[in-house]
Amino acid sequence: MRESQDAHGNTSARIIDHETCIAYYRRALSPRQAARVEEWLQSHPHAAEQAEIDASLEHAIAQPLAQVLHEPLPTRLQFGSRRAMLAWPRRAALLATIVLAASGGWWLGGVPTNGDRQASFAERVATAARQPLPAVSTLQMLGEGRIAVQAPDLSARGYQLVQQRRLRQHEPALAEFIYRNGDGEQLRVYAEAGAEPHVAPRISNQDGVAVAQWRAHGTDYALVGELPAPSLRELAQVASSEVTDDATNMADTALSYDDYTEVPGASTAVQSQEPAGETVMPANAGNDMLVQPGQM
């Protein structure tokens, strides 16, 4: 609300803007302000009508969402709570620093490394998902390392693991698991060694590729497929729960595979169609893909 004085110093000529008029109808003004605006509106019926309509419409927009302010927060958004602080924010930052030092800084997705910026996990997943699948059905993977990357079990949703491979052309390397259902629809799950805190599945868009991403027990996972976002989310939730449920066994498996170097029979299964920089292993070779920490 602005007041202007005439040549005699009177303040009768007032300029009241639209926002102030709307605030009047929202009952957001002090009694003194409201009285002045009310007086002005009586002499400006058109402005009064528009402001009243706008205030009413904006109230209609806000009202159904008012309860969101009072909803209990999910754990993953309890930014200031001790529980959540243990769950992800500070610990994530601490572990991010550790992982950054150990693996080249992929976690921060943009921290300069050797003068270059590495793409985030989701960005690299999207890049990988755009590549056509190799025309092979049974291939193998050469692997060595100390971290087991577990392929999620999606059989409950009708998807069977048909291939798994390590994409070496990505830096850090990605593990790729390919699933197919009875209708021939394909899903790809990507994984790489990550930080420790659990992160629930969430959907992001990477230049048109919908990526459902989560983290469980030191591994970052992402699921990509030609499905609507709700379906992707549901599958990601199934996959993440499977991984989480088996986490204890997985840790044992990882330790027992310390000296693992090669999938039995691997050398006979490589076919010429394999893209450069990739190694693939048969799905029946087991659901744990072993990847060198420094390569992931």
Place this chain on the structure above:
Amino acid sequence: MLEDKIAAEVPHLRRYARALTRDPESADDLVQDTLERALRKRHLWRPSGRLRSWLFRMLYRLYLNQRPRQRREDDKVVALDMVRDQLGRPPVHDQELHYHTVMQTVDTLPDSQRQILLLVALEQPSYAEGARMLGIAVGTFRSRLSRARSELRERMARRNQPAGQDGANHA
């Protein structure tokens, strides 16, 4: 402590995210991404600034970057039942139906107008603060808001016209 101040803003971030995405899970994903980014960028935060504006600007940028452009129109069609979602049942009372109709009409507005109108309806920022929250110029914010309000008024008026009246006016 910055974490406590950020925590106090989370419900407001959720509400705007819910308005933008119309999907509770997607909204929380967006807020989570915002919080993670705020944590990473905390060294850029200046105590003299307005925390809510800083966080909202981050959330808005993430929303624009994450949302697939080709799916925005589809989202408008499938995500109109916010009133039902929020209330946990289909809108049955006149007031709820009115809310539903208004939100449907808001969703017919251009994205840039819709996003500003939602922000203003929920947070009632000043022009300057609203512009900071979305990272746009004050003049742009003001003009888009004015157009959005004008468009919404007109479209609501057209919806409320009795059938055939529009044609009669043009005849």
